Amino acid sequence: MGYVYNRGAATLRTQRTSVVGVVVTHIANPYFGEVLGGLDAELKRAGFATLLADTGDDVDEQRRALQTMREQRVDGLALIPATGTPAALLDEFAEWSLPHVLVSRYLDDGNSSYVGADDVLGGRLAAEHLLEHGCRTIHYLGGIEGILSRRDRIRGVGAAMAEAGLPASALTRSVWEVSGQGGLAGGRALLDGESLPDGVICHSDSIAMGLYRALYDAGAADVLRVIGYDDVAAAALWEPPLTSIATHGGSLGAAAGRLLVERIGQPRGQVVVQRAAPELVVRRSCGCHS
Amino acid sequence: MGYVYNRGAATLRTQRTSVVGVVVTHIANPYFGEVLGGLDAELKRAGFATLLADTGDDVDEQRRALQTMREQRVDGLALIPATGTPAALLDEFAEWSLPHVLVSRYLDDGNSSYVGADDVLGGRLAAEHLLEHGCRTIHYLGGIEGILSRRDRIRGVGAAMAEAGLPASALTRSVWEVSGQGGLAGGRALLDGESLPDGVICHSDSIAMGLYRALYDAGAADVLRVIGYDDVAAAALWEPPLTSIATHGGSLGAAAGRLLVERIGQPRGQVVVQRAAPELVVRRSCGCHS
DNA sequence: CTGAAAGCGCTTACAG
DNA sequence: CTGAAAGCGCTTACAG
Numbered sequence: 231m232g233y234v235y236n237r238g239a240a241t242l243r244t245q246r247t248s249v250v251g252v253v254v255t256h257i258a259n260p261y262f263g264e265v266l267g268g269l270d271a272e273l274k275r276a277g278f279a280t281l282l283a284d285t286g287d288d289v290d291e292q293r294r295a296l297q298t299m300r301e302q303r304v305d306g307l308a309l310i311p312a313t314g315t316p317a318a319l320l321d322e323f324a325e326w327s328l329p330h331v332l333v334s335r336y337l338d339d340g341n342s343s344y345v346g347a348d349d350v351l352g353g354r355l356a357a358e359h360l361l362e363h364g365c366r367t368i369h370y371l372g373g374i375e376g377i378l379s380r381r382d383r384i385r386g387v388g389a390a391m392a393e394a395g396l397p398a399s400a401l402t403r404s405v406w407e408v409s410g411q412g413g414l415a416g417g418r419a420l421l422d423g424e425s426l427p428d429g430v431i432c433h434s435d436s437i438a439m440g441l442y443r444a445l446y447d448a449g450a451a452d453v454l455r456v457i458g459y460d461d462v463a464a465a466a467l468w469e470p471p472l473t474s475i476a477t478h479g480g481s482l483g484a485a486a487g488r489l490l491v492e493r494i495g496q497p498r499g500q501v502v503v504q505r506a507a508p509e510l511v512v513r514r515s516c517g518c519h520s
Numbered sequence: 521m522g523y524v525y526n527r528g529a530a531t532l533r534t535q536r537t538s539v540v541g542v543v544v545t546h547i548a549n550p551y552f553g554e555v556l557g558g559l560d561a562e563l564k565r566a567g568f569a570t571l572l573a574d575t576g577d578d579v580d581e582q583r584r585a586l587q588t589m590r591e592q593r594v595d596g597l598a599l600i601p602a603t604g605t606p607a608a609l610l611d612e613f614a615e616w617s618l619p620h621v622l623v624s625r626y627l628d629d630g631n632s633s634y635v636g637a638d639d640v641l642g643g644r645l646a647a648e649h650l651l652e653h654g655c656r657t658i659h660y661l662g663g664i665e666g667i668l669s670r671r672d673r674i675r676g677v678g679a680a681m682a683e684a685g686l687p688a689s690a691l692t693r694s695v696w697e698v699s700g701q702g703g704l705a706g707g708r709a710l711l712d713g714e715s716l717p718d719g720v721i722c723h724s725d726s727i728a729m730g731l732y733r734a735l736y737d738a739g740a741a742d743v744l745r746v747i748g749y750d751d752v753a754a755a756a757l758w759e760p761p762l763t764s765i766a767t768h769g770g771s772l773g774a775a776a777g778r779l780l781v782e783r784i785g786q787p788r789g790q791v792v793v794q795r796a797a798p799e800l801v802v803r804r805s806c807g808c809h810s
Numbered sequence: 811c812t813g814a815a816a817g818c819g820c821t822t823a824c825a826g
Numbered sequence: 827c828t829g830a831a832a833g834c835g836c837t838t839a840c841a842g
Binding site (some may be wrong): 232238239257259266298302303468479 | 524525526548550553554556557573587591615699726732753754769770
Binding site (some may be wrong): 235 | 834835836837838
């Protein structure tokens, strides 16, 4: 008959929109794309549509996005918080009584539900593998100053090295933008330094790829043991195939979706923190042979 | 005062939601991620929020997504049609008087506004460059049977080869899933064949990367001249750096967003087809030296 | 058990 | 020019 249910009218009456807000820092990032895919699929399964906003990792843009979400009366919110998001934002969510889940990045106040990877463990897994290869010095390459995932991973690396009896000075680090360009710049800086580390743990696969570009340009592709992070699709195709810490963005997004749906159902439920264990995927960039 | 405008209530009165539907085939695809980023930015600028749905390139899922979009009374729709979408779908849009823009893929009936890359030109640019390198035989690697972008690109390749006086038999092709795995399988098949072509044009950079994995595994990385497609971020970092056809997903998405906003403003406007000229980005996989 | 009415929060045409 | 009222399309509590 051509009749189409008007969900907006129903919303006015029931105060539920069947729409969930998803606020991300950078859609074009392949890893976040995977997270978003898992999230969307799970929300759809529960009957929610996804209202998307990309903040470009900018807090002001994020503020505007959240305002839109409120005006649209979303039933819940999944948020990858932009760098520099004040923890006070979470108090506002509580005030608005907006069910929400933090994804992939948490805020230090820690009073929100959160689904992310266990970064301390990820750093540890990478470091332990390099130590098995006999590395005595390790460099942590890239990531933005102050982000928690970097801090946590470095913590895991440091713990593993300390347990192996290495001094704190055996772990060096440098800050670079999380991108191929960042990795390229970081790789050049590393090559320009007075001595090379035995192994490098990169903050992302894109950084690892940039590092390799610098190594190839210097004709020194096999001079370092390298481990990437995220295990994006291209990692397995890379030459050498990248050993990487897999964080399984899709299932992480799906878990966040499930948790959010649960919280929308029971807004008084308790805060849940899920840290998914990452996995070391061994290929050849670490020096292993296939 | 804690007051928040209820856009849903206004919608009921004004019949405008300030929400635009964006239906994509695969969010996790980095190229579509870029398109989506440009689209979202442009829609936001015009005051629209983005209601996202991922169809996984499945027509039934797409049907459900479109139903949701209608129930939510989106003001307009940007659609990357799923493979196998019937052209009759566009008639339905007209019936619903839903302003819409096709993005990246078109439907053969051609009665919709469309923003995409000029694939015939893209194929031609790649082929002409290989011909300048002296290639006499070219293989078009990958892409799904029957998709228009593949057909158009092959058309461009064929035209350039014909103009160079080569016989039709000089152009061969094979069908593979658009992914690294597809490229890997395609590369192995190519190596198993009786003779190698002089040059290979890949349907995507991911296919080119898979092809290189097959070549590396066979110890034959420099045996072919290779051109990729899309110019994703990793292309410049690849070894050898990938020569690729850049389609600039972000600006394509932005153009689609602008066109859609325009059509929402004037629903009786005429059908507009924008084919953005792709660009050949020369690096080293084609045999050029930097 | 059925059906008419009220009301969600806006906008807009209309009366004063 | 200002302000009260109607109405968008649903859902739900209530009267019959």
